[in-house]
Amino acid sequence: xxxxxxxxxxxxxxxxxxxxxxxxxxxxxxxxxxxxxxxxxxxxxxxxxxxxxxxxxxxxxxxxxxxxxxxxxxxxxxxxxxxxxxxxxxxxxxxxxxxxxxxxxxxxxxxxxxxxxxxxxxxxxxxxxxxxxxxxxxxxxxxxxxxxxxxxxxxxxxxxxxxxxxxxxxxxxxxxxxxxxxxxxxxxxxxxxxxxxxxxxxxxxxxxxxxxxxxxxxxxxxxxxxxxxxxxxxxxxxxxxxxxxxxxxxxxxxxxxxxxxxxxxxxxxxxxxxxxxxxxxxxxxxxxxxxxxxxxxxxxxxxxxxxxxxxxxxxxxxxxxxxxxxxxxxxxxxxxxxxxxxxxxxxxxxxxxxxxxxxxxxxxxxxxxxxxxxxxxxxxxxxxxxxxxxxxxxxxxxxxxxxxxxxxxxxxxxxxxxxxxxxxxxxxxxxxxxxxxxxxxxxxxxxxxxxxxxxxxxxxxxxxxxxxxxxxxxxxxxxxxxxxxxxxxxxxxxxxxxxxxxxxxxxxxxxxxxxxxxxxxxxxxxxxxxxx
Ligand SMILES: Nc1ncnc2c1ncn2[C@@H]1O[C@H](COP(=O)(O)OP(=O)(O)O)[C@@H](O)[C@H]1O
Ligand SMILES: C=C(OP(=O)(O)O)C(=O)O
Numbered sequence: 364x365x366x367x368x369x370x371x372x373x374x375x376x377x378x379x380x381x382x383x384x385x386x387x388x389x390x391x392x393x394x395x396x397x398x399x400x401x402x403x404x405x406x407x408x409x410x411x412x413x414x415x416x417x418x419x420x421x422x423x424x425x426x427x428x429x430x431x432x433x434x435x436x437x438x439x440x441x442x443x444x445x446x447x448x449x450x451x452x453x454x455x456x457x458x459x460x461x462x463x464x465x466x467x468x469x470x471x472x473x474x475x476x477x478x479x480x481x482x483x484x485x486x487x488x489x490x491x492x493x494x495x496x497x498x499x500x501x502x503x504x505x506x507x508x509x510x511x512x513x514x515x516x517x518x519x520x521x522x523x524x525x526x527x528x529x530x531x532x533x534x535x536x537x538x539x540x541x542x543x544x545x546x547x548x549x550x551x552x553x554x555x556x557x558x559x560x561x562x563x564x565x566x567x568x569x570x571x572x573x574x575x576x577x578x579x580x581x582x583x584x585x586x587x588x589x590x591x592x593x594x595x596x597x598x599x600x601x602x603x604x605x606x607x608x609x610x611x612x613x614x615x616x617x618x619x620x621x622x623x624x625x626x627x628x629x630x631x632x633x634x635x636x637x638x639x640x641x642x643x644x645x646x647x648x649x650x651x652x653x654x655x656x657x658x659x660x661x662x663x664x665x666x667x668x669x670x671x672x673x674x675x676x677x678x679x680x681x682x683x684x685x686x687x688x689x690x691x692x693x694x695x696x697x698x699x700x701x702x703x704x705x706x707x708x709x710x711x712x713x714x715x716x717x718x719x720x721x722x723x724x725x726x727x728x729x730x731x732x733x734x735x736x737x738x739x740x741x742x743x744x745x746x747x748x749x750x751x752x753x754x755x756x757x758x759x760x761x762x763x764x765x766x767x768x769x770x771x772x773x774x775x776x777x778x779x780x781x782x783x784x785x786x787x788x789x790x791x792x793x794x795x796x797x798x799x800x801x802x803x804x805x806x807x808x809x810x811x812x813x814x815x816x817x818x819x820x821x822x823x824x825x826x827x828x829x830x831x832x833x834x835x836x837x838x839x840x841x842x843x844x845x846x847x848x849x850x851x852x853x854x855x856x857x858x859x860x861x862x863x864x865x866x867x868x869x870x871x872x873x874x875x876x877x878x879x880x881x882x883x884x885x886x887x888x889x890x891x892x893x894x895x
Contacts, residue, residue, distance in 0.1 A: 374472060376490060379520070380462035385469040387494070389512065392660045395471070395498035405495055405662075409672040412661035412687070415495045417557035418525060421665045421682035423564065423764070424556060424748040426537045430767060431545040439576065441769035449543055453535035454552070457543070460534070461554055464527045465490065471497035474515045475504035477566050479701040480632035483578060483624060487566060488517035492524045498662055499559040502688045504566075505636035519549045519569055525557035544568055544767075559664065559688065560746075563639065564765055567622045570634055572767040574624050581625040581776040584762030586610035587618035587633065587703060595631055595703035596819055597623065599735070599761040600712030603743030605793040607640040608808065609712070609815060611652035616698040617691065625706075625780055633701035637690045642666065643683055643745075645676040649808055656693035663687050684745030705784040708819055711761065714794035716741035716753035718803040719866045721852050722845075723814040724790050724836035725828065726891070731781060731788040733891030735760060736774045736880050737873060741794055753800045755869075757876040771883040778888075789818055790836060797855040799865060806849075813844035833866045835894035870895060 374388045390398070396413045399405040405415035429449035430440055440446050471491045478484050487504055491497040500521070507515060528539035536543075540555030542565055551565035567584075574580040585599040586606035595618070600606045607620040619633030620640070626632065640653045642663070647654040657663065664686040667678035679685065691697055711734055713720060726734060738761045741753035757763075759770035766773065781788060793811050797803035817823050827840045829851070841847055848854040856862040870893035877884075877892065 376470075376472065379490070379522075380459060381470070381490070382466040384466055386472050387469065388472045389474065390471065390494070390497065392498050392501050395494045395501070396659070398494040399498070402494065404493060406668065407672060408663055408668055408674055410657040410661070410674070411659035412657050412663055413495060413498065414663040414666055414668055414674070416681065417559065417664055420540060420556035420558045420748065422558055422684045422746045422748055423560055424538070424540055425764060427540045427542050427556065428764065429536070429541065429543040431543060431547065433545075433547045435547045436572070436767070439572070440767045445763050446767055450535055451547070454543060454545055457529065457534045457536070457541075458522070458550065458552055461522055461524050461527050461552060465492060465522075465524055468492065473497050473500050474507050474512060474517065475500060475636070476507060477504055477570060477634045478624065478632060479505060479634070480624070480626065480630065483574065483580060483626070483632065485566070485570065485573070486516060486518045487521060489521040489562065490523065492526055493557070495662060496523055496525065496557070496559055496562065499688050500562060502637040502660070502662065502690050503563045503635050503639060506690075519551065519566065521551045521553070521562055521565060523553045523562055525555065527554040529555055546572060560639065560686075563635065567634065568765040568767060570622070570624070571765055575768060575772060575776065579627045581773060581780060583623050583625060584621070584760065584765060585623055586620045587623050587631050587706070588612055588615040589618060589698050589703045590615050590819060593704055594707040594819070595705065596708045596710065597631065597706045598710045598712055601738070601740045601742065601756075601758045601761050602746040603641060604712035604714045604740055605811065606712065607638055607653070608650055609811065611650065611694060612812075613652060613696055614816070616696050617694050618698045618701045618703050619691070629705045629784070631703045631706060635691075637688055638694070639686055639688045642676050642685045642687050643679060652694055653687070655695075656689045657687055658693060661687050661689035661693060682745050706786055709781065709786050709788045710815065710818075711735065711788070711790045712793050713740045713790065714743055714753065715739070715792045716755050716794055716800040717865050717869050718795035718797060718799045718856070719852060719862070719869045720790065720792040720834065721831060721836055721838040722792050722796065722806055722810065722849060723818065723842070724831065724838045725823070726788040726790055726836070728778065728782060729887040729889070729891035730836065731891070732774055732778045732888045733877070733884075734790055735777055736770050736884070736888070737877055738763060739873065741800070753794070755872070771880060787818070791815065796849065796852060798857075803855070810845045810849060814842050817842050817844075833863075833870050833893055833895040867895070
């Protein structure tokens with residue numbers, strides 16, 4: 364039985380095993396916001412944007428991520444310690460349970476797509492238990508024209524049932540929540556968690572396999588923007604390192620804030636149609652573009668509101684991973700479509716909790732490959748369950764949880780493309796300075812922005828550089844708008860000996876971590892390793 368109220372086109376989900384559901388298909392964001400509020404699942408904030416609580420899970424839960432081990436993925440996936448294999452039969456049985464659970468319910472379906480370049484387009488059908496999760500899909504994926512709906516055929520299906528909890532001992536999951544990718548059936552099955560990030564990162568993980576394996580395209584966990592003269596910049600970084608914040612630059616057109624492909628035709632394209640920004644301590648002054656993107660249509664997650672609907676962005680009582688999602692057109696200065704030329708500058712963003720790495724340094728090709736494979740950063744609090752303060756971490760390709768192939772596969776493609784494009788590569792520490800986390804402070808956003816602008820405008824080309832004694836990184840001695848002492852991290856520590864000791868400690872961690880990749884690395888890459 365299909366309830367036709369508020370349905371723009373009737374679709375049946377019986378073919379997917381979802382029986383007797385009342386399916387709301389392709390609702391507008393306004394309708395979804397109203398529905399969410401009517402169901403008591405959210406409220407309207409004074410921005411006019413919806414505010415929801417995602418429930419017990421306010422971030423990703425690393426132990427919930429699986430890849431179905433079948434003949435398509437078996438020999439290609441790098442199982443490492445990141446991708447957890449899942450039994451295909453267990454998948455079928457869990458899928459049936461989830462679809463049975465969704466049967467008889469009022470649910471929400473949406474057709475959308477990923478990849479702004481039509482040559483790589485991936486059609487997605489998203490089925491959600493909750494209206495706000497469906498609105499998230501509206502915000503984050505690319506939107507399909509009404510005229511395309513009649514003949515829409517999905518390439519991938521996302522089934523998202525936050526209220527369904529698995530029984531780990533029977534279902535083969537490790538806990539009640541799960542996010543499972545099935546490459547053979549082309550399904551992302553998500554249950555037991557309302558964290559919307561699982562929806563976008565599920566499709567991202569799928570593309571991180573599909574694009575390099577079938578399309579000779581490098582997928583990247585990065586943001587991208589383009590300057591007035593068409594120069595593209597990309598910013599790699601694990602969650603919370605500043606991809607969204609730093610790519611929202613009023614002087615440059617935004618291509619995208621998180622997921623891009625670098626094609627064989629030497630273009631960069633966004634996978635998504637929206638942004639998902641962290642809003643912890645957000646202020647209009649420091650991050651005006653993101654602040655102004657919070658308007659009707661946007662969805663605030665896990666923030667605290669007062670009785671007037673005003674948001675207190677400093678309140679982290681639910682989580683430090685407070686978020687807002689919005690369609691990309693909520694940002695004023697955007698590139699349309701979300702495609703750019705070969706990048707001129709690449710930034711690796713790292714939030715160094717040790718306070719050791721320089722705030723900006725220029726990398727040789729060997730260092731670029733070494734640091735990309737290493738992916739040193741800190742997991743900032745909140746994005747992953749169980750991480751309550753910055754934890755130093757090596758996340759290969761600055762996105763290990765989403766990368767189904769061996770990191771060197773991505774690194775080889777990147778190295779080749781960087782060389783062909785003659786790109787400048789910069790390592791930017793958006794993390795701690797003056798001491799490790801707990802002693803020092805996070806790098807001032809204002810300074811990071813100045814350093815990035817200087818690099819982009821070529822202002823660092825003419826300045827003097829010095830080499831870091833332990834990491835061998837080339838650090839500018841001066842940068843407009845930034846006090847010179849900030850540029851050499853040792854100068855910011857009161858205790859210089861303590862700095863040297865910490866830097867040595869970090870260098871040892873780098874070498875230990877890299878030992879598993881050494882057999883794949885050539886001489887040039889090994890020359891990019893710390894020098895001491
Ligand atoms: N120096 C800095 N550079 C970038 N971001 C910073 C800096 N200092 C603090 N931040 C904060 O860190 C967070 C970065 O989050 P975001 O840009 O959403 O990361 P990502 O997109 O990489 O997940 C924001 O809350 C931002 O205000
Ligand atoms: C949404 C996530 O990441 P990012 O902050 O990079 O968007 C995530 O890791 O769940």
